Amino acid sequence: MTDQALITQFQNGDSKEGAFTQLLKRHQEPVFFQIKKMVIEHADADDIAQAVWIKVWNKLDGFKQESAFSTWLFRVAYNETLNFIAQKKRLQAQTKQNHQDHGLSHPSSHNTIKESDIQIKLERAIAELPEKQRFVFMLRYFDAFDYEKIASITGTTVGGAKSNYHQAVKKMTELIHNA
Amino acid sequence: MGLNDNMENESISKELEAALNSFKTKSNQVPEGYFDQFEVDVMQKIQANKSSQNKVTIISLFARHKKYLVAASLFFAIATGYLFYNSAENKTATMAQVDVIDIETLPDELIEAYVSNNELIAEVEWNSAIENAGTSISSTNN
Secondary structure, eight states: OOHHHHHHHHHTTSSHHHHHHHHHHHHHHHHHHHHHHHHOOHHHHHHHHHHHHHHHHHHGGGOOOSSOHHHHHHHHHHHHHHHHHHHHHHHHHHHTOOOOOTTSOOTTSSOOSOOOHHHHHHHHHHHHSOHHHHHHHHHHHTTOOOHHHHHHHHTOOHHHHHHHHHHHHHHHHHHHHHO | OOSSOSGGGGGSOHHHHHHHHHHHHHHTOOOTTHHHHHHHHHHHHHHHHHHHHHHHHHHHHHHHHHHHHHHHHHHHHHHHHHHHHHHHHHHHHHHHOOOOOOGGGSOHHHHHHHHHHHHHHHHHHHHHHHHHHTOOOOOOOO
16 A cells, blocks of 8 residues: 555544554654664663654654655654754753754764774764754655755755755765864 | 766765765664664654543643633623613713604694593593682683
């Protein structure tokens, strides 16, 4: 069944759970991995991903299918991820920790596998990116989303999404070579 | 070249590209069976939220619309009071309103009927007035 058919089935109240779990199984991995690239820690990504799907369950009755389900789903994931990062920053500021992780855990601090210097620099560079640029870069580079879809997800224009991507590439390049 | 083969990635150095690939590999690592358990965890939370949400929904509906309900009640009270007051005033005005009828327009039969109905009363009142004035007059209307 297509996403549209599953959503219609859900909205009609016809085997809601069955339709929902099919959507979840179909889309859970790309959404989870996008979130994990943003926050790195598996536990954090798990919390955010669960929140995303619970929100999808609660809001799916009102989804008008004006955009593709995956676009809407990633939009929910984008908002939840940014909210999580902002909340984490506030908590860190309150507890006066000295992390400069911008919402990410300290790169490689708990990783037992020896990582190359460049990888460590990359993770720090990614952590330095503003969240929106980071999200746009991940969607474009790793998931090959087109700019129209990215713009819909992040609530920006196509030009804005392109600019975010190029700025992200530029900053990462600078940070890796200068750090 | 990176995963996206568009020209825009020509600015990404091979060094950065390799690091990004390693980053992707690391990010995509999950515990075994994670996604199967994830589905179960999500559905359990949804079921748990369902029962508590039913009550909360009712409360939040009133809480959300409380100010509109208060405003509507106030408006209804004022409107009802105004209408009632207006209606009472109109009634009084209606009661106080007297239709003035021109006697020339009345039919003769109506006038004769009124006079004969009220003749006795008029005579009694007339005699009372005469008695009070201290004179007596005999009636010629026998």
